[in-house]
Every structure is written in structure tokens, then in C-alpha cells.
Amino acid sequence: MTDGTGNTAETVALEAAVYALSEKLDAIDARLERMDAKLERMLGLYDAIGIIAAGVPxxxxxxxxxxxxxxxxALQMVLDNRSNREISVCLDVPEAQVKTWIDSMIAKLGVKDRRDIRALMYPVMAKVPAADYIRASGGIPKDWNDKYGVGGIPDPFRRIYHPD
Structure with a gap:
């Protein structure tokens, strides 16, 4: 028997079952993503213990x-006293993007301006172990600015931070 469109009742039932299964899989996928995010936060807290032990608030x-x-x-370049223009030229991004990054840092650090960033973060950067900084930064080494913060030097970390 068909449903008027040429599909058999069995085909319609099978399509309904596939659709229901697809919905369940989407729900499971969403739940796994939430669990993964929680696990990442927990691991981040575990990683942070080393930095806290080093004396960083x-x-x-x-x-x-x-x-x-x-x-x-951008933080490393601000600590090197670079202007937004210098940072944008070095990183090959619009100056507005650099301003966005710095404004975001100001908000996350709870300071008023880039001078406050430098005053607050110089001693912090001195205390943070290099391996812990790499984990906190998403893969950017603590000495990135010293090695790659000048134009013309190939930067193997560009793919991590550049908005290509």
C-alpha cells in the first residue's frame, strides 16, 4: 500500500525512524560537547595549579x-611597549582588530589601560613557568615576542593566533 506519493507504508515508517534516530544523535552530540567543555575547564584548573603555586593570584x-x-x-607585544599600529603591522591584521584584542585583555585583567596591563603583567609573566604559559595561552610560547615579534621572521605559531 502507498501513501499517495508512491511511498510504501514501510518506507514512510523507516524514514520516520531514521529522522527520530537523527534527532537523538544530535541531542547526544550536544550533550557530549557540553561534557567536553566541562572537562576542558576542569583540566584548565588543574593546569593552573602550577601557576598559582608560582605565586600568581x-x-x-x-x-x-x-x-x-x-x-x-598582543599581550607580549604590549609588554614590549608596542603601539597598536606596530602590532597590526607585525601581525598583518587591521589596527581595529588589535584594539579589540587589547580592549578584551583590559576587561579580562580588570585594568583601565595598556599602562596598567604592563604594570600588572610584568611581574606575573616573570613568575609563570614557560610550560604553564603555553597551556594557558593555547600554544603560544612565553618568549614568542622575543623570537617572532619582529617582521620578516617566519612564525610557526601564526596559524594558532592569526584570523586567516
């Missing part, structure tokens, strides 16, 4: 983990 550790890799690159 927990709120600043949280700020380091909250920053994006691009913000970490």
Missing part, C-alpha cells in the same frame, strides 16, 4: 586562561 591565572592565543601575542 588566582584571578590573574583565570585571566590568562580566558585570553585567546591572539590576545596572548
Amino acid at each position: 588566582p584571578r590573574l591565572v583565570a585571566a590568562l586562561y580566558a585570553m585567546t592565543p591572539a590576545e596572548h601575542v
Whole structure:
């Protein structure tokens, strides 16, 4: 027997079952993504223990983990006293993008301006172990600015932070 469109009742039932299964799989996938995000946060907290043990206040550790890799690159360049224009030229991004990154850092660090970023973060960067910084930064090394923060030097980390 057909449903008027040439489909048999069996085909219609099979399509309904496939649709229901697809809905269930989507729900499971969403739940797994939430669980994965929770696990990442828990592992981040575990990783942060080393930085806290080094004497960095927990709120600043949280700020380091909250920053994006691009913000970490910009942070290192701000600590080197670079202007937004210099950062944008070096990273080959619009100056407005650099401003966005720095404004985001200011908010995450709870400071007023880039001078406050430097005053707050110089001692923090001195205390943070290099391996812990790499985990907090999403893969950007602590000495990125010293090695790759100048034009013309190939940057193997560009794919991590650049918005290509």
C-alpha cells in the first residue's frame, strides 16, 4: 500500500525512524560537547595549579586562561611597549582588530589601560613557568615576542593566533 506519493507504508515508517534516530544523535552530540567543555575547564584548573603555586593570584591565572592565543601575542607585544599600529603591522591584521584584542585583555585583567596591563603583567609573566604559559595561552610560547615579534621572521605559531 502507498501513501499517495508512491511511498510504501514501510518506507514512510523507516524514514520516520531514521529522522527520530537523527534527532537523538544530535541531542547526544550536544550533550557530549557540553561534557567536553566541562572537562576542558576542569583540566584548565588543574593546569593552573602550577601557576598559582608560582605565586600568581588566582584571578590573574583565570585571566590568562580566558585570553585567546591572539590576545596572548598582543599581550607580549604590549609588554614590549608596542603601539597598536606596530602590532597590526607585525601581525598583518587591521589596527581595529588589535584594539579589540587589547580592549578584551583590559576587561579580562580588570585594568583601565595598556599602562596598567604592563604594570600588572610584568611581574606575573616573570613568575609563570614557560610550560604553564603555553597551556594557558593555547600554544603560544612565553618568549614568542622575543623570537617572532619582529617582521620578516617566519612564525610557526601564526596559524594558532592569526584570523586567516
